[in-house]
Amino acid sequence: MRPIVGNGTAEDEWRRWAAVSDWPALDLRPAAVPLVVAPHPDDEILGVAGTMALLGAADLAAVTDGEASHPGSTVYTRAQLAAVRRDETDEALRRLGLGTARVHRLGHADGGIDEQALAGQLAELLTPGRWCFATWRGDGHPDHEAVGRAAARACAATGARLLEYPIWAWHWAYPDDPRVPWARARRIDLPPAARAAKAAAIAAFPSQTEPLGPADADAPILPPHIVARFTRPFEVIFE
Template sequence: MRAIEGNGTPEDEWRAWAAMADWPSLPLDAPGPPLVVAPHPDDEILGVAGLMALLGAADLAAVTDGEASHPGSTVHTQDELAVIRRAETGEALRRLGLGKCRVHRLGHPDGGIEEETLAKELAALLTPGRWCLVTWRGDGHPDHEATGRAAAHACTETGARLLEYPIWTWHWAYPNDPEVPWQRAHRIDLPAEARAAKAAAIAAFPSQIAPLGPAEADAAILPPHVLARFTRPFEVIFA
């Protein structure tokens, strides 16, 4: 787990890192709709919405409903936030052209994912060779890491293909950080249409990208300096 605080590594530093241009492209040869695993609503959109749009099909495993995003909120209860974030996910998928995407809501508590149970649930959704897109096991957020480990175990059990996407890594890491598996990094270059679809999908999460209210406890979880990391003309996968 990492301390995810402050402004983190500025996006300008990432964009100036020449090595990113040399990463190989990820072949878009998925044998069918991938299983995209999201610890919280919006993780899948930030990480791989462009790829989802390019593939034109996906199933989503929503591990939690993200009800603990604002634990001290003066505006919404956790039950209310869960309802809001589920609805935001549905709208984001529609904006990607994936409104008929099958969503498996696994109902784990936000901040209390049961890793062994999750591994079994994911294994039941996977088959040999199927792509499993999930947050990287070293991403720094405990739910992201637990979900990544559970998915890795499920892929080992089923023969599915594990593909990990970083989210908070872009915050705490830095270019050429030795703790990040850059040697496994692949790019997914996004044409203008996919970039526009991703931007629209991100905008479907007002509960995360805008304040819920004036209190500090209701501040945006994804302010502009964080969102800047997900507006690149490419996405990154550790394969």
């Protein structure tokens, strides 16, 4: 796990890193409709929404409902916040043109993912050669890492292809950081339409990008300096 504190590495610093332009492109020809695994509602959108829009098809495995994003909220109970975030996911998919995507809600507790059970659930959804996008196993957030490990186990068991997307690594890591497997990085360039669709999908999560209320406990989880990392003209996965 990594400390996810402060403002983290600024997006301008990532944009100035010359190595990014040398990463090979990911060949976007999946064998079947890919499975995208999200620890919390919005992770899939931040990480690979542009790729999902380019592919024009994806199934979603929603591991939790994100009910613990604001544990001290003065506005929502955990159950209410879970309902809000499920609705936000549905709206985000519509904005990507994926309103008919199959969503598998796996029912794990936010902050308490059963990694072994999840690996079994994912294995039931995967087949040989099917692409599985999941959060990177070294991302720094315990839920993200648990999902990445479970997805890796499921892919190994089924012959599916694991593609890991970083989320919080962009916060705690820095260019050339030796803790990150940059040699495995693959780049997906996003044309204007895919970038616009992704921006619209991110905006479908006001529970995360805007304050829920005036209390500190209701502050946004994704303020502008964090969202900036996910509005680039490309996305990155580790292969």
